[in-house]
Amino acid sequence: MSMFSDDATLPVGALLLVAAACFLALKARQEGKYLIWGLSAVAAAVLTAGVEWFWVTDEERIEAVVYDLRRSLLASDSAAMLAHLTDDVQYVQSGESIPPLATRTMIQASVGRSKFDIVRVRGLQASAGRRTRRGKAEFKVFVRGSVQGPLGLGGSGAADTTWSLGFEETKPGVWKVNRITPISLPYNAALLTGTPRAPGGPGGGIGGDPSLAPTGPDNEAIGRRGRFRFDRKSLGRERGRAGE
Secondary structure: OHHHHHOOHHHHHHHHHHHHHHHHHHHHHOOHHHHHHHHHHHHHHHHHHHHHHHOOOHHHHHHHHHHHHHHHHHOOOHHHHHOOEEEEEEEEEOOEEEOHHHHHHHHHHHHHOOEEEEEEEEEEEEEEOOOOOEEEEEEEEEEEEEEEOHHHOEEEEEEEEEEEEEEEEEEOOEEEEEEEEEEEOOOOHHHHOOOOOOOOOOOOOHHHOHHHOOEOOOOOEOOOOOOOOOOHHHHHHHHHHHHO
């Protein structure tokens, strides 16, 4: 049944081809049965297209959110992107997570300062639990443009990335992102996308606020050896790249 509710292009196309064949046979043989078969095939095609049009699945709603996020990123509209996130959304990478407030601040800062010429989503796979009302979307994104990160660091060019998003149904028919996980990123992409870690700030976090520091699996702040650390060597390397 998912073939008809998610994408009816194949069955509708097949039914129309059957109808066309019946009408050609009717013209050649002048037998009334081909007229009946042809009209039946047309009616079945219309019915199938109607089911697909009016029956929207949870997977389709999740896919629609992903494409809305793509449009928001292409327009550098951080407010529109944040509207698709839950209040407790977290950025999770390699078992380490950033708290909700820091995640939203990171997205608002990096998206608003970046400009993309191309944002192309492909290989999108969505799933939703009927009982849990939780879902997931995994997809690849090709982007080309310029990214502005913290401390004025950034870069321009093109990159292929892979992402996994967690979803939950916040109210009937409304799905929002509650987890953002990069599966594959270009080198040091966390820095270029504005992952919060202010150098010199006590305890890390945004602006030295420990409450906004990245956290590990036990919700403890990551120390100086955390994955999201900015050290003097990496900053010098990024400044050198920015000057090339």
